[in-house]
Amino acid sequence: MIGICFVANFFIFYFLYCFYPLSEKNVLEKIFKIEKNESVFSISENLKKQGLVKNKFIFIFYLALTGKHNKIQAGYYFLKSSMSISEIAKKFVSGETAKIKITIPEGFTIKQIQERLDSFFHFSGFDFKVREFKKDFEFLQNVPEETFLEGFLFPDTYEFSYEMSEKEMVNKMLENFAEKIQPLKGEIKKQDKTIFEIIIMASLIEKEVKTLEDKKICSGILWKRLKAGMPLQVDATISYILKTGTSSLYEIASRSSGTKISIEQTKIDSPYNTYKYKGLPFGPICNPGKESILVAIEPENSEYWYYLSSADGKTIFSKTLEQHNAAKAKYLE
Numbered sequence: 001m002i003g004i005c006f007v008a009n010f011f012i013f014y015f016l017y018c019f020y021p022l023s024e025k026n027v028l029e030k031i032f033k034i035e036k037n038e039s040v041f042s043i044s045e046n047l048k049k050q051g052l053v054k055n056k057f058i059f060i061f062y063l064a065l066t067g068k069h070n071k072i073q074a075g076y077y078f079l080k081s082s083m084s085i086s087e088i089a090k091k092f093v094s095g096e097t098a099k100i101k102i103t104i105p106e107g108f109t110i111k112q113i114q115e116r117l118d119s120f121f122h123f124s125g126f127d128f129k130v131r132e133f134k135k136d137f138e139f140l141q142n143v144p145e146e147t148f149l150e151g152f153l154f155p156d157t158y159e160f161s162y163e164m165s166e167k168e169m170v171n172k173m174l175e176n177f178a179e180k181i182q183p184l185k186g187e188i189k190k191q192d193k194t195i196f197e198i199i200i201m202a203s204l205i206e207k208e209v210k211t212l213e214d215k216k217i218c219s220g221i222l223w224k225r226l227k228a229g230m231p232l233q234v235d236a237t238i239s240y241i242l243k244t245g246t247s248s249l250y251e252i253a254s255r256s257s258g259t260k261i262s263i264e265q266t267k268i269d270s271p272y273n274t275y276k277y278k279g280l281p282f283g284p285i286c287n288p289g290k291e292s293i294l295v296a297i298e299p300e301n302s303e304y305w306y307y308l309s310s311a312d313g314k315t316i317f318s319k320t321l322e323q324h325n326a327a328k329a330k331y332l333e
Contacts, residue, residue: 076162106289151284
């Protein structure tokens with residue numbers, strides 16, 4: 001009798017020992033994957049291998065005891081060795097899969113977005129072409145299908161799960177853009193402009209100036225130049241060509257050091273070159289935020305025709321070319 005009690009107590013003690021966390025101090029999260037239709041035995045085996053439970057059989061026993069063995073959901077989970085068996089099982093049953101919040105700042109290019117997503121999800125194989133999404137989003141109808149989605153991946157903080165495919169993540173960003181642009185479509189149509197034209201302009205403004213007031217004036221200048229048939233001469237378009245390699249002369253142009261645009265670089269043969277070609281560039285040069293989109297729709301009229309950014313980030317506006325050249329000599333040379 002004493003022996004039976006001893007054995008029973010031993011098993012109770014061992015069960016409780018294994019039931020509690022492997023470590024009270026280790027709070028480092030690990031990604032744990034459960035395949036679709038994966039067996040409980042395989043799951044418990046992997047938990048033991050990854051140092052998340054003390055005993056795989058106790059985990060199986062707990063699931064059977066609580067009736068949770070057939071309620072586990074597939075997916076990726078954040079787990080810690082400081083979690084008890086019941087806490088782990090609760091996550092698996094509730095389907096509380098791992099999600100990551102990722103912020104896409106205003107003005108990020110597709111290349112920068114790809115790099116940020118790739119650091120979490122190995123996103124480098126996706127090509128971001130318009131043709132993959134054109135039929136699903138009305139605002140892409142005027143966008144050439146062989147171009148990229150530059151301009152339409154709305155800057156925001158997103159929550160992505162590990163189960164999402166690259167296309168699903170991009171689709172989520174496009175849906176966000178569609179939601180933000182919807183209230184503005186009437187005014188854009190009233191101005192006889194397309195969403196594509198507005199986003200191109202907004203992307204130039206996003207990269208050229210920083211403050212809201214400067215953006216308003218800059219928008220007025222660029223639309224005024226466009227109407228007058230003047231080249232826009234936006235330095236940010238040259239920077240975009242250099243950073244993305246969208247030119248046959250990319251290697252030659254990129255040899256120049258520093259951020260100042262050279263005369264040689266303004267001659268790059270690219271549809272994005274607003275020095276060489278009049279009109280809007282071929283497409284957006286970044287993904288603009290809502291503020292820049294709004295000022296592209298509602299520019300501020302002024303007497304200015306020219307502007308430049310000084311070394312300290314201040315925008316200098318000029319009414320005449322003579323004033324602009326004098327400002328260049330003062331602030332840039």
